[in-house]
Amino acid sequence: EAGVVQSPRYKIIEKKQPVAFWCNPISGHNTLYWYLQNLGQGPELLIRYENEEAVDDSQLPKDRFSAERLKGVDSTLKIQPAELGDSAVYLCASSLGGRGYNEQFFGPGTRLTVL
């Protein structure tokens, strides 16, 4: 099995442009997470989904970031417009259930560079 799939792996855009990231979780995993990882830092949660419901989006900068998980499977994270400070790695993870002790399975991440 491929595990969590993310695309694209790398993205370079100019500031003020829009960008979107896609995530396909492991089959059967109803919980999906989007994380932001800045250089030299640990992952920071942006949003957590239980099926198609966003149960924790308190750290998502809603003025420019949006996310959706239609049909409770794939998810898309969008930034519009992108700023220089958005350059980072965006990680998607999934787990079987949202309980705190459940293992999270991470994707390879998308490295975003905003020029």
Added chain:
Amino acid sequence: AQRVTQPEKLLSVFKGAPVELKCNYSYSGSPELFWYVQYSRQRLQLLLRHISRESIKGFTADLNKGETSFHLKKPFAQEEDSAMYYCALSTSGTYKYIFGTGTRLKVLA
């Protein structure tokens, strides 16, 4: 506020030496604690969790609620242990995941 602190950005040890990666947390509730590892060019993956009380690849970690610590230990380091290690906490009820800033372990031959 909840917080996970990993005081060492880099830890270098010689092969065969003992290893201890430190993790302290700040949380008033009953936490779930984890160690995740990222080997070179690989994804972040779970190493172990305190609830399982297991030893993985020779690593163990004990939750010390009095000292609010969850240090990762291995008695004899191997070169293949070289990686980035992240301590993480999940809050009870809300299941919010908080990662530390990570410690890079380098095992020298």
